Amino acid sequence: MEIIVCVKQVPDTTEVKIDPVTNTLIRQGVPSIVNPFDKNAVEAALQLKDKHGGKVTVISMGPPQAKDALKECLAMGADAAILVSDRAFGGADTLATSYTLAAAIRKLGNYDIIFCGKQAIDGDTAQVGPEVAEHLGIAQLTYVANMLVEKDTLRVEREHEDGYEIINAKFPILISVIKSLAYEPRFPSVRGTMKANRTEIPVWTATELDVEEQKLGLKGSPTQVRKIFTPPQRTQGVTIQKDTAREAVAVLMKKLSEAKIV
Known part of the structure; x- marks a missing residue:
């Protein structure tokens, strides 16, 4: 079974900085981690390989x-890795x-599942996977919590609001x-970490992919960020002190009415 996992290195969420000119994330010098949801995807792929054999290739653009x-994904047990940069x-x-x-996945060739x-x-968009x-013209299943492979059929448990x-x-x-508990990421082994550190990860550039230049990067991005700002800090509430509860409620209702809340 040929399995591909798309992973992303993301800034530590406590250290996010924005370029005021381009309105894009500043990644240089910012602590980075493997996107936590992607580690669940890697675990799902590894469990599938453990049960049914095959090869797990992780790919990242960055x-x-x-x-x-x-x-880190190689240390967890992935077989190969590609950086698109x-x-x-x-x-x-x-x-x-x-x-x-x-485009990079097409260059890799045959695959059964992409995680x-x-x-x-x-970004919290949940858009890239779908x-x-x-782009590849294949089916997709989102928000998967568990799955089972039976011959050539995949049975999945998909989470939604009601169940x-x-x-x-x-x-x-x-x-x-x-x-999900079914895909709690495993810890990298010492042997896996040592092997990963010795592994040379190939880098694919734009010239090595079958792509149209105008569809890449900022040129190919129809999304425009108009403004980025820090929300104002919440101020402390107003304390109402009256002799009786009835008087306090009357003052509260007046203030809510003036604020057009009620």
């Missing part, structure tokens, strides 16, 4: 430092990112995974 995220990819929104990742985390914690599936759906699907397919 700056050179994203190799650290890929090496080029200045031409800089500033990409979800559409340009998914277009580039889909993604349900969303990245820096968009990759659309779970049980859905059967055929390969090839893209799966986006939520955080």
Whole structure:
């Protein structure tokens, strides 16, 4: 079974900084981690390989430092890793990112399942996975909490607001995974970490992919950020002190009425 996992290296959410000119994330010098949902996706892929055999390849689009995220996935047990990195990819929104990742997946060749985390914690859009599936023209199942492979059929448990759906699907397919006890990420082994540190991760640039330049990076990103600002801090509430509860309620209702809340 050929399995691909799309992962992203994201800034530590307590250290996010924004470029005031381009309105994009500043990643240089900012502590980075593997997107937590993507680690669940890696675990799902590894469990599938453990049961049915095959190969797990992790792929990421990002700056050179994203190799650290890929090496962590290799240390967990992934078999191979690819970094898609080029200045031409800089500033990409979800559409340009998914277009580039889909091109890299086509270059990789055959696959049965593509795994993604349900969303990245820096953007929280949950768009890249489904968009990759659309670019590739394959089926997709999102918010998957658990799954079972029976011969050539995939049975998944998909979470939604009111409970779970049980859905059967055929390969090839893209799966986006939520955080669940079924796919709690394993810890990298010492041997796996040592092997990952010795592994040379190939880097694919724009010239090595079958892509149209105008669809990459900022040029290929129809999403425009008009304004970024820090919300004002909440002020403390007003204390009402009266002799009786009736008097306090009367004052409170007056203030709510003046604020046009009631």
